[in-house]
Amino acid sequence: MLGDWIDRSLADQALPAEGRLPFGRWRLHGPGILELAPEAPRAQARACVLSVGVHGNETAPIELLGEVLAGLDGGRVRLGAPLLLILGNLPAIRRAERFVETNLNRLFQRGQELAGDEPDRARELMAAVDAFFVRHAGLAPLHYDLHTAIRESRYPRFAVSPFADTPVAPEQWRWLAAAGIQAVLHQHRHSWTFSHYSRHYHGAQGFTLELGRVAPFGGNDLAPLRPMRALLEALAEGREPPGKAPEAMAFFRVEHELMRQAEAFRLTFPDDTPNFTEFAPGTHLARDAEAGDFHVGEAPLAVVFPNAGVEIGARAALLARPCPPPKNGNPR
Numbered sequence: 124m125l126g127d128w129i130d131r132s133l134a135d136q137a138l139p140a141e142g143r144l145p146f147g148r149w150r151l152h153g154p155g156i157l158e159l160a161p162e163a164p165r166a167q168a169r170a171c172v173l174s175v176g177v178h179g180n181e182t183a184p185i186e187l188l189g190e191v192l193a194g195l196d197g198g199r200v201r202l203g204a205p206l207l208l209i210l211g212n213l214p215a216i217r218r219a220e221r222f223v224e225t226n227l228n229r230l231f232q233r234g235q236e237l238a239g240d241e242p243d244r245a246r247e248l249m250a251a252v253d254a255f256f257v258r259h260a261g262l263a264p265l266h267y268d269l270h271t272a273i274r275e276s277r278y279p280r281f282a283v284s285p286f287a288d289t290p291v292a293p294e295q296w297r298w299l300a301a302a303g304i305q306a307v308l309h310q311h312r313h314s315w316t317f318s319h320y321s322r323h324y325h326g327a328q329g330f331t332l333e334l335g336r337v338a339p340f341g342g343n344d345l346a347p348l349r350p351m352r353a354l355l356e357a358l359a360e361g362r363e364p365p366g367k368a369p370e371a372m373a374f375f376r377v378e379h380e381l382m383r384q385a386e387a388f389r390l391t392f393p394d395d396t397p398n399f400t401e402f403a404p405g406t407h408l409a410r411d412a413e414a415g416d417f418h419v420g421e422a423p424l425a426v427v428f429p430n431a432g433v434e435i436g437a438r439a440a441l442l443a444r445p446c447p448p449p450k451n452g453n454p455r
């Protein structure tokens with residue numbers, strides 16, 4: 124059944140509540156929320172949350188998770204760590220849309236009391252993550268939230284490192300570099316995304332991982348994600364993943380978050396401008412009827428996730444500058 128979990132969840136078919144794996148057990152906690160428990164956790168095991176489909180049109184991570192699950196179901200991958208696997212926004216995945224009513228990945232904040240299906244789902248997922256990390260309190264918590272980006276990127280695979288008071292464990296950079304991540308973007312403030320939730324409230328090692336570009340099911344080339352699959356399988360087996368020098372990755376720090384404040388809002392550059400495209404000092408980047416014009420200051424800025432069509436009050440782009448590789452886990 125485990126190999127079918129994704130398909131059956133997307134088809135909204137009834138599923139048994141629990142079952143056995145070659146090297147452990149699984150248990151369904153709710154729609155699109157599956158926990159795998161090993162017979163014998165290994166000494167290196169972490170408590171791992173792997174989430175996909177928080178945006179419904181980002182299918183490559185769902186296919187990648189399907190490959191990992193097939194390995195666990197067939198016994199090729201020997202479960203050695205507890206895993207919480209999450210299909211984030213099921214109705215949006217079924218419609219192949221980023222979201223249905225509002226962006227789920229802005230709602231992971233304790234105490235949010237918004238009404239609607241996506242706010243309800245965020246509360247359900249926060250509760251599932253809380254309970255999972257409490258059940259496995261003796262193990263180091265980890266959360267990778269897997270996405271794909273809307274447009275091309277100078278670095279097709281990159282990590283967003285949420286803002287946090289606690290440092291990133293240095294091995295994370297080595298693992299991500301070995302897994303084919305090409306760049307890291309350090310957030311400069313709280314952002315209430317899913318990976319930020321686990322990092323902020325649970326002290327987990329947590330990242331949003333952008334794994335290429337949005338494509339429909341069947342339209343993804345998973346070959347460049349083989350090293351990422353190797354990382355996920357090592358975590359599932361509870362063994363130390365392969366590592367590589369972090370200097371293989373480019374590091375950036377967000378300097379400014381461009382917010383859409385008015386109905387009359389536009390970005391001055393083309394919609395298909397690749398992520399991490401750099402703009403020279405003085406370049407006019409945005410016009411907003413409330414906030415006015417935004418120009419690049421004295422140093423160049425690289426644009427990430429530009430989207431003029433976001434809701435009013437939401438982020439329309441991140442503007443970042445290169446920074447040195449982290450020392451002891453933290454940006455310098």
Ligand SMILES: O=C(O)CCC(=O)N[C@@H](CCC(=O)O)C(=O)O
Pocket residue numbers: 178228270271272273274283314316318331427428429430
């Ligand atoms: O390509 C885009 O414009 C958006 C891709 C995406 O969904 N990115 C995440 C990043 C989350 C983070 O900042 O950690 C998002 O916008 O939710």
Ligand SMILES: [Zn+2]
Pocket residue numbers: 177178181270271
């Ligand atoms: Zn996404």
